[in-house]
Each structure stands twice: as C-alpha cells, then as structure tokens.
Amino acid sequence: MRLKHLIESLEQAHLDAYILFREPNIYYYTGTISGGMLIAAHGAEPLLLVPRLNLAIAQAQASGCQVKPYTRDGLLDEIEAALKPFSPKTIGFDDLPLDLHHKLQERLNGAELKASANLVWRMRRVKDSDEQELMRRAGELADIGMEAIREHLREGMREYQVAAEATYAMMRNGAEDLAFPTIVASGPRSAYPHAGVTDRRIRRGDFVTVDMGATYRAYRSDITRTFIIGEPTEEGARIYGAVLRANETVLREIKVGANAAELDGAARAVIEEAGYGKHFVHSLGHGVGLEVHEPPSLSRTSEDTLEAGNVVTDEPGIYIPGFGGVRIEDTVLVAASGPVRLTWFDKDLDAVCV
Amino acid sequence: MRLKHLIESLEQAHLDAYILFREPNIYYYTGTISGGMLIAAHGAEPLLLVPRLNLAIAQAQASGCQVKPYTRDGLLDEIEAALKPFSPKTIGFDDLPLDLHHKLQERLNGAELKASANLVWRMRRVKDSDEQELMRRAGELADIGMEAIREHLREGMREYQVAAEATYAMMRNGAEDLAFPTIVASGPRSAYPHAGVTDRRIRRGDFVTVDMGATYRAYRSDITRTFIIGEPTEEGARIYGAVLRANETVLREIKVGANAAELDGAARAVIEEAGYGKHFVHSLGHGVGLEVHEPPSLSRTSEDTLEAGNVVTDEPGIYIPGFGGVRIEDTVLVAASGPVRLTWFDKDLDAVCV
Numbered sequence: 001m002r003l004k005h006l007i008e009s010l011e012q013a014h015l016d017a018y019i020l021f022r023e024p025n026i027y028y029y030t031g032t033i034s035g036g037m038l039i040a041a042h043g044a045e046p047l048l049l050v051p052r053l054n055l056a057i058a059q060a061q062a063s064g065c066q067v068k069p070y071t072r073d074g075l076l077d078e079i080e081a082a083l084k085p086f087s088p089k090t091i092g093f094d095d096l097p098l099d100l101h102h103k104l105q106e107r108l109n110g111a112e113l114k115a116s117a118n119l120v121w122r123m124r125r126v127k128d129s130d131e132q133e134l135m136r137r138a139g140e141l142a143d144i145g146m147e148a149i150r151e152h153l154r155e156g157m158r159e160y161q162v163a164a165e166a167t168y169a170m171m172r173n174g175a176e177d178l179a180f181p182t183i184v185a186s187g188p189r190s191a192y193p194h195a196g197v198t199d200r201r202i203r204r205g206d207f208v209t210v211d212m213g214a215t216y217r218a219y220r221s222d223i224t225r226t227f228i229i230g231e232p233t234e235e236g237a238r239i240y241g242a243v244l245r246a247n248e249t250v251l252r253e254i255k256v257g258a259n260a261a262e263l264d265g266a267a268r269a270v271i272e273e274a275g276y277g278k279h280f281v282h283s284l285g286h287g288v289g290l291e292v293h294e295p296p297s298l299s300r301t302s303e304d305t306l307e308a309g310n311v312v313t314d315e316p317g318i319y320i321p322g323f324g325g326v327r328i329e330d331t332v333l334v335a336a337s338g339p340v341r342l343t344w345f346d347k348d349l350d351a352v353c354v
Numbered sequence: 355m356r357l358k359h360l361i362e363s364l365e366q367a368h369l370d371a372y373i374l375f376r377e378p379n380i381y382y383y384t385g386t387i388s389g390g391m392l393i394a395a396h397g398a399e400p401l402l403l404v405p406r407l408n409l410a411i412a413q414a415q416a417s418g419c420q421v422k423p424y425t426r427d428g429l430l431d432e433i434e435a436a437l438k439p440f441s442p443k444t445i446g447f448d449d450l451p452l453d454l455h456h457k458l459q460e461r462l463n464g465a466e467l468k469a470s471a472n473l474v475w476r477m478r479r480v481k482d483s484d485e486q487e488l489m490r491r492a493g494e495l496a497d498i499g500m501e502a503i504r505e506h507l508r509e510g511m512r513e514y515q516v517a518a519e520a521t522y523a524m525m526r527n528g529a530e531d532l533a534f535p536t537i538v539a540s541g542p543r544s545a546y547p548h549a550g551v552t553d554r555r556i557r558r559g560d561f562v563t564v565d566m567g568a569t570y571r572a573y574r575s576d577i578t579r580t581f582i583i584g585e586p587t588e589e590g591a592r593i594y595g596a597v598l599r600a601n602e603t604v605l606r607e608i609k610v611g612a613n614a615a616e617l618d619g620a621a622r623a624v625i626e627e628a629g630y631g632k633h634f635v636h637s638l639g640h641g642v643g644l645e646v647h648e649p650p651s652l653s654r655t656s657e658d659t660l661e662a663g664n665v666v667t668d669e670p671g672i673y674i675p676g677f678g679g680v681r682i683e684d685t686v687l688v689a690a691s692g693p694v695r696l697t698w699f700d701k702d703l704d705a706v707c708v
Contacts, residue, residue: 033548053547055635057546098452163531172514177535192410192414
C-alpha cells in the first residue's frame, strides 16, 4: 500500500522510476530488514535486489515486491535490466553512496538521476496508527529505562554502569536494541551535548545528563533527563528551572499547524530571558521514527509546519563549559487533538535529585 | 602523529590536500568523538571544523589540529577558506555525502575531488599496540556477554531477553555500547545470517545463533556462537561439526602473509566437503576496529594479504532455509608471532548445548 502510494507520486514529481537504497526506507515500504535496493516504476511489480546472504529473510518478510539476489559484481547489471523496460529519462532516488551514484550514472545512457528523498519523507514523517502504537511502546520503554536509572544512580557509580542499568531495563522489557548510543554525561562532561559514555566516577553535586531511547519493532524513542546527585547549587537550580520552563512552554504548542522555527524560537526566548541564551547551542528538536533523526526539524532555520502524525522531540538545553549542563527532552506525537507525550518520566527538580 | 603520517602520504598520492569526513576517521586522527570535517595539507596545522554543539568536546579532546565551529550555512565557506592558501589542484577525501560532494565540487574552481579512502585504510587496518590492547579488552567483554547467555539461555525465553542478558553483562563490565545491533536468531530464524532480534520464544531443539560484540573505548569486537537447546539431531550435529571445522581450519592460518581469498577458500572447501557448500551464503570474514566492518576483507574476491596488526573475523556458516543455521565466529589479531584470538568462548558442541 505504501509502495503503491510512492509509485503514484512519481508522475507528479516528473520521475519515471525510483530507487530506494536506505535500509529504513526498504523496511518502511516492504517490511524487511534485509536492506538492498528497491526499484519501482508505474505498471510493474517493484523489484527488491538483495545481497545473497539476505535472500531468505527478504523472501520471508518483504511484501508488495519481487525479490531477487544480486552479487556485488552483478548489481549494476541487475539495476540496468530492471530499469530498461521503462526507458526512464529521470530516475529519482532516496540516497546513494557516491561511488554507486557515479557508476550508475555512467550506465544510464543519459538518463538523469535525481535526488528526491522528499517523496519518501513526505510519507514517513506522518506516522499512521500502527506506527503510533509502536512508538508509544518505544516511549514507554524509554521511561522504564529512566526509572531504572533513578533506582540505581548514586555517587561513585561509573557512567557506563548507569548506561548498563538503563539498557538492561529497556531490553529485558522488549526493546530489541537501543535507539542510538546512550549518552551519560556527568559533572563537567554534562557541558557536552554529545558526550558519549566514559568510565568517569559520578560525584556528589554532579549533573548527570542521560540521553537514550529504545528500539521497539524498528521504531525509536528519545528521552533526556538531567539528574542531580544530592542538592543543586543555586545556579544549578536556576539553570534547571530555565530548561524545564523552555521544555514545558514548547510542549503545549506542539500541535497541528505549529511553525517549527517558531517553536524553536519560543524555547530560545525562555532561555534567553533567564540569561543563558548563548549557552543553548543546538536546535530544539527533530522528528523521530524508524530513525532517531528524521524530518521535521525544529530549528531556527526550519521551514516545516507540524502535521498530524508527526513525532518530534522537545529538547532544550543549557551548557556552560567547565561547569556543566542540563537538557530535558521528551518525544511527542502531534495528534489532531493536540500534543501527546510518548515519554512521561518526571522532570520536576525534586524528581531528578537522587 | 597519525595526522602527520597522513599528511606525509599525500604527496606520493598526488594530492594537495585531504578532507576527512567520516566520524571514525576523525576519531582515529584527532581523538575526538565530535565528528565534523578535518582539512589537512602540507605546511599548515590541520583544521577541524565542528558543528557548534560539539565545539566544547572537540576543544577538550582533539589533538594535533586547530578547532573551529561552523554553522550549517557557513560550512562551504569555511572549507573554501581553509583550502585556499594551498591552491590545491587535487583534493583527496575519505567519503562525502552526495550533496556535499556536489556543492563542494562547484565551489572548488576546477580543482578535482578524489575519493581516496585507501590512504586512511592503509593506516587504520594496521592496529598499533595501544589499539591492540583496547581490542583485547573488547574481545574479553564479548566473551563475558556469551558467558551470560550460556548462564541464562533456556527454553521459553524470548530472543530479546537473550540479547538483554548479554548486553547487560558487557556494559556493566565496561562496554560503553554494543559493537552493532545484536542478532539472536532462534529456530527457523537461525537460517537467516542477519536476523535481528524478535520476541520469538525459544523452543527445545532450537538452534540459537547469537552474533554480538562490545565497544570499548571506541574499539569493537565481534563474536558468534550457535547454541542448541537440548540435544542436536544427527543432521544438526553434522552441520555444527562442519562449521566448527571450517572455523578452526582457518583460525590457524590467520597469519602474516596469508592470502585472504585463500582463507575464504579453505573454509569453503571444508563446508563443501561436508556437502553444504551452497548453504555457506556469505564471506568468511572482515576486518574489525573502530568499525565492525573494515578492511581487510576475507572473501572469494578479496585482493588483500594479511599484515601484522590486522584484526579480522573468522565466521563460516551454514544456513538451511526452513531448518536452521549455524555460524561460529571469532575475532583474531594477526600478530607477527601468529594468530592471536581475541574471543575465546568455548565452541565444542558440548559447550553450546544448554
């Protein structure tokens, strides 16, 4: 059904055929985790070319297309043969590695290869009710992970031990994977938005920012909380309060028709008003789905408007080099009826002081 | 030091400058997880351009280069300005996304952009003694994960619960992340080499193939074992035995000067002799390091010869659609003194029957 819609959209986009290459797109349109390359055009059954080792799983999982194995040396021949019946002049694609793009271009007898991922994103950014159910569960699993952290986090633990507890809680409850590599940023490291995980020992007074998510049946969630070991300083509490206000100000505005750049601006205004404007060094948020970073973008330069079925993050932060940082993030579904949080873990200052 | 070597190799490759884009390469040459873009040429300090949110961590971690933030709209200007003093005619790069490659090409006033990842791989494929130490620990962590599985695996468990136990054991002992998404392929699903993880319940008589690894200070390990729930059938034992013989036949030949295609052939010969040749549907192995799939390649078409300091996998398999499959994989260091296993978990048939 999704593939049918994609094919129907080709004509309006002045494309004679379309090549899907990115794994999440192959999954979205056919249901298989095999990867490979899908070739679609009007009036023919789409063809999924898969590496031989993934032939059996593609045959078992993929629907709405023919499945055929390729060898590395034979891939270009297969693509050429599959496209030939359509004598395409313009061929759209989602994304291609540079070398494959060049080799394909040489083969195509003057046909134009046209990057047109927007055709795919137009569909993927609007989650249907089945997808929303899976994302709801992915959100619950992220909450379960945070709960495990609140239970275990204490002075003297190492960052990787914190990540271990959260991961274990999410996976033993049904996550098949993490949504992305977990971040545990403690003490001065909390001033790095993307800090990874180290063996640093957590100390009294530290901020500990944990950014993580679960993958549930291929769909992802994304949550961040900053914990405080003991009592916050006065400045720490002020920073925490500003980030929380920014997160909550935006939260209620995440609805159909909202202008994404204005949402970013609303969060930024709260943080600027608190005097920390130059320390909010990233965008407000991003879409989430089969990938952890998708359209729409909630940033200063975004041209997106929120639609029903979008799932986005709301994640303002303040980062002060040498001191530390705070980020508070929720994943939120844009429903016709208003914003629906998919992550619910407490964020009051009291709730994150352990 | 590594950056210096890279720059020294430019002249011989007829390159006037080099652009590093891939995150593991940025990490390898500078020590930061910030990502970004590194521009290197003779006679100047290399320049690392990072997105603003990663400026602080890059400044703290990166060595041997200047660090400068870029905004999305300003990246091309920054690159152009950084290259200008060298008036380069030919600029090498490791990898670039298609759109960035095109935009950069337009800016470069006729200079040629030349894909030359081989300069980087020539260095990265030979692990120095520091890297070998980290990979040794990554291997130990993979063994710890397998030990947790042997302890917990039983009839009635779901695949994701198996993955949870292994992940927890690896992470609480120091892994900052998984090396890649774990595979737990049980029963008929064990016939899929890349099967992911589902909620399938494990039954008596199942093959359960677990393929996983740890990330330890950015370096990865990769191990696969196939467990059997209860006693194997006669055919099951025969398949297991053939895969084990193939794995062990190759293991002792993973040494300096070995021809990678011949290693693949040696494993294939063992499996063909057992009558399962057409069911060994993938290559024998691949390099491992900062990434889980790197050069050298151990495949039929490989042109690689093993050198001291390579780290490779040895992972033959037999996959019979509808019945199941077996894969046995170790990560092995090619030392001057011979093959050194980095993964040691038992693989005798007795040891994997639980």
